[in-house]
Amino acid sequence: MKFGKEFLSQMVPEWQEAYLDYNQLKTLLKEVSQVRQVEASDKQPSKFNRRGSLYRAFSGLTGGRSFQKLQEDAIHTNIIQRGSEGECYQSMLFTSSLEKGSEIEVDFFRKLDDELNKVVGFYKKEVGELMEEAEELSKQMDIFIALRIKVEKPDCSFEDSNEHISLTGRSRKEVTQEVEMAEETSLEDAKSYRRKASKEIVQPTIQKLKPVSLELLPQVRINVQPETPISTLKCMVMSSTSQLSYSKTELRKAEELMTRALIEFYQKLRFLKGYSFLNKLAVLKIMKKYDKITSRKASKAYLEMVEKSPLGSTVEVTRLVERVEAVFIKHFANGNRRRGMDILKRKIRRERQGITFFSGFLFGCSIALVVAIILVIHLRNIFKSPGRVQYMDNIFPLYSLFGFIVLHMLMYSANIYFWRRYHVNYTFMFGFKQGTELGYWEVFFLSSGLAVITLACVLSNLDMEADPRTRTFAAITESIPLALLIALLCIIFCPFDIIYRSSRFFLVRSAFHLVCAPFYKVSLQDFFLADQLTSQVQAYRSLQFYICYYMWGDFIRRSNRCFQSKIFEAFFFVVAIIPYWIRTLQCLRRLVEEKDVEHVFNGxxxxxxxxxxAMRTGHDLNMGMIWRILAAISSAIATILGTYWDIVEDWGLLQRNSKNPWLRDKLLISNKSVYFVAIVLNILLRLAWMQSVLGLREAPFIHRQTLIAIVAVLEIIRRGIWNFFRMENEHLNNVGKFRAFNSVPLPFEYDKNEMRTRF
Structure with missing residues (x-):
């Protein structure tokens, strides 16, 4: 793999704008190379044997070195101070006045200097923020250890205890020893640059924090986050914070929050070290390319300047990494280093070739079953069978449920494929546990497997005529759809570690959050799932039909009186509005928390x-002209509002002043026509959804249930298209704000002014 592609693949997606612009620098070098090739082919003996020198100063620098030495090195570097802005890194190129392409080389170094200053500035800012966060985590750890001592040793009095607690809860000597041991274990397979940095911290100057005694605990409050319905209700009637009660429940909750906070902090440190290493490597690669093209020796001087910058020394970050590892291993892994490091380091999900093979195999089987069903229909002449209407009214809605699920999973699999292709960090935004998220092959495997089972059941249940003697159908074959539904539900809620248990439980947990809306804090995965459910209205109605058909219908005779029941009609309306009502409640919750009026319009x-x-359901059940007019007007308004919100708010498109006309400034897909096609498709598919309101109940040669299924399929396809551009816009918003990590609430609150003298 070429370095440019590897460089892009190793980037933190949300920090992409802060990395060295390697591609543009390589483009400038290509121009230099082209000029040099032309010069070499057209080179002729000069009439004048004049040798002049000209230096190209990017910032008007004058060095103290001799001019001859500068000519030999080809480049002079310098670091200047720019007031409060900090250091600025600049270079100066020396070339022959007769040399072609020198202006392009000047542009190259000017761009390289700008990129280096950008990278160094971002790195310094992130290191500063991490140092502040480390100080706060140290205070939180001191309080946590004091709480642990008080809970585990309740007889320990506040006055008699003078426990010296630092970030690690140990003395300076113990900290130094543990850091040295950690270095010996973790640096065996490290790079040479890391070994060098480690030697600098073997005897680190650890700033001793002032001891925090147990007498400070009464001044600390537990941070109660309204994350569950019960805690939300409590926060409505009392303060969001409460005094410590020194219970094991509080200790367990604090330990959980501290664990999450340290893991997230550790990931930030690792990402920042990777950011430094990757950008230094990019500078090294680009300067080697420059030396090769121009036959100069400029890389050595420039790399020396990079090494003198904060980017060249990661001692502070490395020290923090070792301290976090030591703290976590002792206090959260019972001293077991292997277990502690397994928790701290994110697991990398590995692609399994068996999943790819079986996905293709099952997909091929599903295609074969579709062909088999078509042949059976043709050979039995089912379209002209008198029992086909009875089959479409009773059996088709049962199996269509699984068709909607399979199609939605296929669209989601395609979404994952394109998110990965365009480096959309969907795993971070959805909050998936690292290493357990499903890839597109896994989702495709599950959807293909469900499709094969469903099609096999359909093939076994294609009888159109009842037994002429008993006028009934076989109970076993008629119960197949119900058995398939029960099996699917059992798999989803199966507690055993099979069939991607972590992903199943993640789905169940998010669904439970929707049921309890608005008592749970609304996260992206929650409202994203709720949006998916709004496109599965017909699936809910199929579930409702299952209950009616098998509990109150005569399924052996393939007959039901569901639509003759007022209760069924009422629930026919209720199940359709449930996902939209959930989204309305989520908008209300976000309005209360974020105080953003945008959620009012979304609601x-x-x-x-x-x-x-409501109007459409009334029209379907009553078929009156007034209902038709009301349904058409209300659906037109809802379609206009929904289309505008999809394109402008969720996708961030149709911006007038954008550099990409009527799109947005940043686009992940280079082909801009894709966005316009998506806009048109969104409008057309929403209009197709609107057509179901206008009284088109049955078309020629198409049964009413088939028409309903077609409209539902179009809505699922529209939602699949919406998914990609919605997450693309969310990803770009994160990139613009450099949000690459989750915000983890800390367990304790205290008066900073009151505690300042203690820390």
């Missing part, structure tokens, strides 16, 4: 859809 959009569904 009104979903409420307009609820009204449209």
């Amino acid at each position: 009104l959009k979903y409420f307009s859809t609820i009204v449209a569904i």
Whole structure:
């Protein structure tokens, strides 16, 4: 793999704008190379044997070195101070006045200097923020250890205890020894640059924090985050913080939050070290290319300047990494280093070739089953069978449920493929546990497997005629759809570690958050899942039909009276508005927390859809002209609002002043026509959804249930297209704000002014 592609693949996606612009620098070098090739081919003896020198100063620098030495090195570097802005890294190129391409080389070094200053500035800012966060984590660890002592040793009095607690809870000598031991274990397979940095911290100057005694605990409050319905209700009637009660429950909650905070902090440190190493490597690669093209010796001087910059020394970050490892291993892994490092380091998900093979195999089987069903329909002449209407009214809605699920999973698999291709960090935004998220092959494998089972069941249940003697169908074959549904639900809620248990539980947990809306804090995965459910209205109605058909219908005779029941009609409306009502409640919760008026308009959009569904359902059940007019008007309003919100708010497109006309400034797909095609498709597919309101109940040669299924399929496809651009826009927003990590609430709150003298 070429370095440019490897460089892009190793980037932290949200920091992409802060990395060295390697591709543009390589483009400038290509121009230099082209000029040099032309010069070499057209080179002729000069009429004048004149040798002049000209230096190209990027910032008007004058060095103290001799001019002859500068000519030999080809480049002079310098570091100047720019007031409060800090150090600025600049270089000066020396070339012959008769040399072609020198202006392009000047542009190259000017761009390289700008990129280096950008990288160094970002690195310094991130290191400063991490040092502040480390100080706060040290205080939180001191309080946590004091709380642990008080809970585990309740007889220890505040006055008699003078426990000396630092970030690690040990003396300076113990900290130094543990850091040395950690270095010996963790640096065996490290790079040479890391070995050099480690030697500098073998005897680190550890700033001793002032001892924090147990008498400070009464001044500390537990940080109660309203993350569950019960805690949310409690926060409505009392303060969001409460005094410590020194219970094991509080200790366990504090330990969980501290563990999450240290893991997230550790990942930040590792990402920042990787950021430094990757950018230094990019500078090294680009300067080697420059030396090779120009036959100069400029890389040595420039790399010396890079090594003198904060980017060249990661001692502070390395020291923090070792301290976090030592703290975590002792206090959260019972001294077991292997276990502690397994928790701290994120697991890398490995692709398994068996999944790829079986995915293709099952997909091929599903295609073969589709062909087999078509042949059976043709050979039995089912389209002209008198029992086909009975089959479509009773059996088709049962199997269509699985068709909707399979199609949605296939669209999600395609979404994952394109998110990865365009480096959309969906795993971070959804909050998936690192190493357990499903890839597109896994999702494709599950959808293909479900498709094969469903099609096999359909093939076994294609009888159109009942037994002429008993006028009933076989109970076993008629119960196949119900058995398939029960099996699917059992797999989803199966507690055993099979069939991607972590992903199944993640889905169940998010679904439970939707059921309890608005009592749970709304995260992206919650409202994203709720948006998916809004496109599965027909699937809910199929579930409702399952209950009615098998509990109150005569499924052996393939007959039901569901639509003759007022209760069924009422629930026919209720199940359709549930996902939209959940989204409305989520918007209300976000409005209360974020105080952003945008959530009001978003909630009104979903409420307009609820009204449209009510009018449409009334029209489906009553078939009156007034209902038709109300359904058409309300659905038109909901479609306009939904389309505008999809394109402008969720996708961030149709911006007038954008450098990409009517799109947005930043695009992940280079082909801009893709965005316009997606806009048109979104409008057309929403209009297709609107057509179901206008009274088109049955078309020629198409049964009513088939038409309903087609409209539902179009809505699922629209949602799949929406998913990619919605997450692309969310990813770019994160990139613009350099948000690459989750915000973890800390367990304790205290008066900083009151505690300042103690820390």
